[in-house]
Amino acid sequence: MKVEPYLFFNGQCEAAIAFYQEALGAELLMQMRMNESPEPPPPGMVPPGFEHKIMHASLRIGETQVMLSDGDSNTPASFKGFSxxxxxxxxxxxxxxxxxxxxxxxxxxxxxxxxxxxxxxxxxxxxxxxxxxxxxx
Structure with a gap:
């Protein structure tokens, strides 16, 4: 079993990916935007303005995979209680x-x-x- 972090950036995921690539040498393994999904999302699932935001991305930082997303505009980025x-x-x-x-x-x-x-x-x-x-x- 392995545990991998999944971080939600509420609209700042693309900037976060670029930052971690520069700061830590992270390697982008995969990225898919909301409007690139092979299945259309249910009506109202993607808030207005989030069509081109990142639905899912995966970075390799050293030997670890970190998954990331913009999430949705109703979920603020909150990274309390862990490092x-x-x-x-x-x-x-x-x-x-x-x-x-x-x-x-x-x-x-x-x-x-x-x-x-x-x-x-x-x-x-x-x-x-x-x-x-x-x-x-």
Whole structure:
């Protein structure tokens, strides 16, 4: 069994994909817009203005697949109660990822040495997704 995150960005999914590609080197595996669905959605399912938004996308970040969507305009993007964790090979890689994710976001705990890691920090990116960046001991 594996658990994979599925994030809903309420209209900002395309920008989020571009951001993660640049910040983390994410690879876009698949993307389908609402109007590209092989089956038409039930009437009223796609809100006005969301026809060209992303119905489903899949990114590979390192060895992990992250699924994404714009969702619908009635579901605000809410990423509270969890963080995604990135394990870096060394402090230089951790710094690069952390700095990229912090652009337009908010640092919750600056990257630095802790009792459990040579390099650890927490940041919320510009889309409200929490990230922990760590270099294992």
């Amino acid at each position: 995604l964790s990135l394990t870096a090979a060394d402090a230089a890689q951790a710094e690069s990822w952390f700095t990229a994710l912090a652009k337009g976001g908010q640092v919750q705990m600056p990257l630095g040495k802790t009792f459990f890691s040579a390099c650890f920090g927490m940041v919320v990116d510009r889309f409200g997704v929490g990230w922990m960046v760590i270099v294992p001991q």
